[in-house]
Amino acid sequence: MGFRVKIEGAETIELHVESVQKVKLKTDIPKDSNARTKDVGSTMIISGKVLTAVDGDPFDSTRQMGLWSLVPAEKADCYRKVTVEVISADQVVRKIFFPNAFVVDYIENFGDTEGVGEFELIIRQKKDKLDKVTIEGGYGA
Amino acid sequence: MGFRLKVEGPETIDLGIENILTVEFKTDTPDDSNARSTDLGTSLIVTGKILTAVDGEEADSTIKLTQWSLVPGERADCYRKVTVDIIAASQVVRQIHLPNAFIVDYTEDYGDEEGIGTFYLHMKQKKDKTPMVKLEGGFEE
Numbered sequence: 001m002g003f004r005v006k007i008e009g010a011e012t013i014e015l016h017v018e019s020v021q022k023v024k025l026k027t028d029i030p031k032d033s034n035a036r037t038k039d040v041g042s043t044m045i046i047s048g049k050v051l052t053a054v055d056g057d058p059f060d061s062t063r064q065m066g067l068w069s070l071v072p073a074e075k076a077d078c079y080r081k082v083t084v085e086v087i088s089a090d091q092v093v094r095k096i097f098f099p100n101a102f103v104v105d106y107i108e109n110f111g112d113t114e115g116v117g118e119f120e121l122i123i124r125q126k127k128d129k130l131d132k133v134t135i136e137g138g139y140g141a
Numbered sequence: 142m143g144f145r146l147k148v149e150g151p152e153t154i155d156l157g158i159e160n161i162l163t164v165e166f167k168t169d170t171p172d173d174s175n176a177r178s179t180d181l182g183t184s185l186i187v188t189g190k191i192l193t194a195v196d197g198e199e200a201d202s203t204i205k206l207t208q209w210s211l212v213p214g215e216r217a218d219c220y221r222k223v224t225v226d227i228i229a230a231s232q233v234v235r236q237i238h239l240p241n242a243f244i245v246d247y248t249e250d251y252g253d254e255e256g257i258g259t260f261y262l263h264m265k266q267k268k269d270k271t272p273m274v275k276l277e278g279g280f281e282e
Contacts, residue, residue: 041175050234050235052142052229052230052234054230054232059234063235063276063277063278063279066168067276069168070168070181070271070272072181072271072272073176073178073179073181074179078177079177102174102176102177103168103170104171104172105167105168105169105170105172107165107166107168108166108235109163109165110142110144110163110227110234111142112143112144112163114142115229115230116142117142117227117234122172124174126176126177127175127176128175128176
């Protein structure tokens with residue numbers, strides 16, 4: 001499967017099939033609920049590779065994600081629009097859209113035995129705007 | 142990938158590609174946030190080797206890291222300027238700069254089967270100075 005990630009805010013960050021390795025979408029509901037709770041959250045975990053540009057190619061946009069993770073809560077720019085497309089056999093299996101996503105954690109890992117780094121981005125939709133999350137899919141890419 | 146660590150304070154600590162094994166950069170906010178949290182912290186974790194000097198060369202500066210880790214919070218030099226360069230294919234993939242870093246944990250490990258020791262250095266940027274963190278990269282060395 002391939003993944004395309006687009007983060008729109010003060011700047012647009014695009015990550016392509018080469019960079020993104022895994023996407024996980026999670027709906028968080030308290031485990032001790034006796035009936036359907038109002039306390040529902042939506043979290044997405046995106047992980048992938050930090051690539052090095054060679055032959056004068058442009059660098060990938062992973063650094064911009066790191067900068068986004070540092071934007072303080074006082075700035076409006078800490079909330080951005082995130083679209084993730086899961087593509088398989090020319091079909092969009094899922095298109096997940098968080099219109100008010102914020103960063104919960106961002107981790108970058110580098111080792112001396114690898115040529116590429118790794119990143120993990122954990123984002124969540126602002127809880128009071130949960131009804132704005134859209135999940136589509138099942139059409140041609 | 143290769144790494145360069147520079148710690149500037151009353152003394153300068155330089156560690157190069159021979160010493161450093163892994164680097165992890167982390168932006169951390171509480172995992173149970175419903176919206177973007179103001180409680181934003183950044184961590185930098187560096188692990189590496191403690192090399193033995195042979196042939197009369199100078200010993201590596203890992204001992205200075207140990208001494209830094211022992212500086213109490215009352216002294217100004219417990220905060221130091223830290224720069225980490227992550228280099229691959231003559232490109233600086235990341236240049237992470239924490240201007241007011243302090244040590245959270247420092248561990249050294251030695252065993253009777255190895256000729257070298259290992260160190261684990263966990264640093265954080267002073268939380269009220271988080272906006273001063275710089276995350277650069279994507280340029281030629």
